[in-house]
Amino acid sequence: MLFFSAAMAFSQLILPEHWLYPFIELVNERTGIRIREQDYSEFARKIGQRMTKLRMPRPEDYYAHLTGLGEQSHQEWQELTVILTNIESYFFRDHGQFQLLEQVLLPRLIAAKRRERQLRIWSAGCSTGEEPYSLAILLRQLLAHEPGWQYEVLGTDINPMVLERARQGYYPQWSLRSLSPVIQQRYFQPCGEGFQLDQQIRAMVQFESFNLAKPMARQMAIADIDLIVCRNVFIYFSLDAITTALGTFAQALGPHGYLVTGHAELYGQDLSAFQSHLFPESVIYQRRDHHPVHSPIPLPMPVIPEPRTRPAPRVVLPVATASPMPPPTVADLLTEAEFCLQQKNYQRSRQKIEAVLAQDGRNFAAHLLKAQLEANAGQYEAAIATCQTALKLEPLSIAIYYLMAQIAEEQGDNEGAKQLFKKIIYLEPTAILAYYELSQLYEQEGNPSRGQKMRQTALALLQQLPPQSRVDGRLDLTVQDLIEQIDPANLLSE
Structure with missing residues (x-):
């Protein structure tokens, strides 16, 4: 054979x-x-x-x-x-997680580190650099009016070739597709057929080769990291390699340091070195106080010169003084509720959700889990009511609109489902799955021309992505899988 x-x-x-x-x-x-x-x-x-x-x-x-x-x-x-491996990336990929970084995690780190005025961030598996540069832009925005800070973003990848591309800081328009016009104009200059990243942002990021599947003791020493971002990397790794990488992260993080991974990438892993915290946008891991940490020599931290001119006004949402970390008991309850829901242990999941809501009736994550639980149990009216409550807390939540659209389809309300998928596209213009679902609905109602238009839009978006990349971080569905579902004759090649 x-x-x-x-x-x-x-x-x-x-x-x-x-x-x-x-x-x-x-x-x-x-x-x-x-x-x-x-x-x-x-x-x-x-x-x-x-x-x-x-x-x-x-x-x-x-x-x-x-x-x-x-x-x-x-x-x-x-x-x-x-x-x-898939080296495809783009700036500020995963709007929800970057919103969480901007509005919660980085402000908390800044508040905690204000006395020493030093921050260290590690983008592990950084590919061609879009992620670490996005983090550097966030830092520059958040600290624009606070002089005297020292901050470094370290980007590592196993592939020196993509690291060299990252150091150049030159990107096609597709890599900038999720940027606001203001951010693009401020930090990128047209150059040939692409865009050159601002030199000050490039100076904030240091790129090094690092193999996450190998112990840190055999490579460069990394320590005192406040935030590690490692997303869409573990989907390629064996269980042993993930265990090794988690050990490295536990050593590298400073006290109370955060780890951000792709959605659902660490289910079933030994996370005893970390405390889990469930936010609406993502599960975040924080290094436990009592976990022993080796003390390798940290990388040199460059001092980033402040701009000579007064910084332009921030375009991100204003952030208030960082609030204390949510009580660990609430986070643990939410994490267990989500796990029980996935295991279809609805009774235990409901108990954990009710315990959270008893403490915090405005907890969005608990309302989202409750709506998912009710929908899975066939309690559609109750699920819709819970979704409406959740939307009052997070009116721009795409996850809620997806759930409501699925419920509408289950109830035979195709028109309602169509309006919800259109809302998703309005909020996220590259929401490929929403275009695909719309194409199916238009076909069902006897409007093939409209359905074909939706399919063509989905295909156009898919064909700009690497074949083996995932359509959605929460689904085990590759670009090639979905293309073959939409158009079996349209096979991708290298």
């Missing part, structure tokens, strides 16, 4: 089946990348692609090349890692 792809060039070499598992194990051992069973064919094709490029027709020759100790082997790992 041979593994191949329909999109593969005729001249490309094909990896025999009996060589598949040795390469899978080698990649996992070196990089921590987990190759899922549904990705075997694509993985085999990519190995064949590299064999063709290097003119190595025998798999054993390419395997020996990868296990070599010389510079050529090191260079090949860089090339292979590029095609095995």
Whole structure:
């Protein structure tokens, strides 16, 4: 049996089946990348692609090349890692999490660190730099009127090639798609066919190569970090690699430091070194006080010069003095309620939600979980009433509108569902799933031309994304999966 792809060039070499598992194990051992069973064919094709490029027709020759100790082997790992991982990103990706960073986490860190006036942030798995630069822009905005601060953003990735692109700070329009015109004008200058990032923002970020699947003791020492952001990285990792990375983060974080990950990436992991806090936008992890921490030598922290001119007014929402951390008991109750809901233990989930609401009747996360619980139990009227209560607390919550649209569809109210999906698109113009759902609704009501327009919009957005990236951080649905659902004849190729 041979593994191949329909999109593969005729001249490309094909990896025999009996060589598949040795390469899978080698990649996992070196990089921590987990190759899922549904990705075997694509993985085999990519190995064949590299064999063709290097003119190595025998798999054993390419395997020996990868296990070599010389510079050529090191260079090949860089090339292979590029095609095995998704390097697609954009500025301020995941509006909800960045809103949480801007309005809650960073203000709390600033308040806690105001005496020493130092902040250190680590963007782990930073790819081409959009995430750490977004964090640097947030810091500049939040501290625009507070002189004397020292702050550093560290961006790391296993792939030195993407780090070099990140250092250049040059991006296409697509990477800026979620920026407001004011932010884009302030920090980016048109340059050729793309945009050049402001030099002062670039100076705030230091880029280094780091393999999260390997213990920190074998690499550069990182310590006293106030905030680690590691999103959409663990979806590629094996369980052992995730465990290693979490150990590194526990060592690197300073007292009470925060860890932000992608949605639902750490379910089932040993999080004993962290305290979980559930916010409407995301679950956040905080280093426990009692966890032992090694003290490696920290990286040098550059002093960022203040602008000579008076800073422009902030365009982010004003933030009041940081409030104290929510009582751990409430956060624990919410985390357990969400877990029980996923396990369909509705009775226990309801008990935990009611306990939270008894303490804080305006807790948005509890109302959202309650609405999901009621909808899953078929109590649609109660779920809608709870959604309305939640919307009074967070009127721009896309998660609530998605839930209400699903309920409307279950009740046969297609017109109501359409209006809700349109609301989602208004709030998030690149909401691919909303376009797709609308296309299905228009088809059902006998309006194929309108449905086709929605499908074409969804496809246009999908085709600008890497095939193996996920459509939504909460779903195990890749871009290629959804494209094949929308249009089976429209297969993506490399």
